[in-house]
Amino acid sequence: MSIKQIIFELDHNHRHHHTNHAVIKNTLREQGWILLRGEYYDVRRFSQLMSKLCKNLTYDPARENITQQSQKVDAGTQAVGLHIENGTTPLPPDIIAFFSQTSATLGSQTTVCDGHAVWKSLPDQLKQKFTAPMTISRYLPKQIWQKYVASAFNIEHAETVTWEDLNKFIKAIPGQSISPAKEDGVEYHLQMPMIRQDNLKGVPAFANTLLGPSYNYEKPKFSFADGSLISEDLLGDLSILCEKHTYEIDWQDGDVAIIDNKRFMHGRREILVPLELRKLYISMGLGLSDTF
Incomplete structure (x- = not known):
């Protein structure tokens, strides 16, 4: 698949x-x-x-809203590893889209990696080991779990979310567990597939957040189904393998990229210009609209 197949460049006369x-x-x-x-x-x-493309739009409680549907991408200037969006939460979006209002002149290319191509190139032994879900464990401060539950249950004021609300949310979606931690935070555990087939094409894809960032949250620990930690060495090998199936988007002002979040991972090269010289927005949704 060449990059030209995916980029729809229109000539100057068709700018509208x-x-x-x-x-x-x-x-x-x-x-x-x-x-x-x-x-x-x-x-x-x-x-x-x-709004037209997706049945429902979703939001990240740690991000700033720009319009009702769009949020600002703000993850510092360092390079960002490949990940699926909100892949450490129980409800990652099906579709994500980025809009580049102001594109950086140096660095900051968004990377996209085909998880199906990665899956095809995984050694059989790893394919098998990755079949069972991994467990993602991390500490969540009170403010973050309140915001997340408020977003899930449409509670207007996040600070009113109670421990009971949180437990209701944990029980509502399988694969989650919590235990109380310091300062009203929680130790949060989530079972999540490493190989997904719930993408638009229905193909097996290495689509997860093993190589991803934790800009707004504490970095999680990842463990296999047998409880053993996923090692830094293995993560390094996976990173090299994924890079072989990774494309770069050299943003131009006005570009929009739309991504199947359960097949393709994305990341970013280091930003080499002042942050104010780059404005990128994200929108996330569940389900392709039938009427679109």
């Missing part, structure tokens, strides 16, 4: 033309991601596109 919705949907399903270029999106039109 928008890629047909059926093409977006089909490319997303077949190829796993699509870059819309030369269509001169702005934040409002980007938000409208995602």
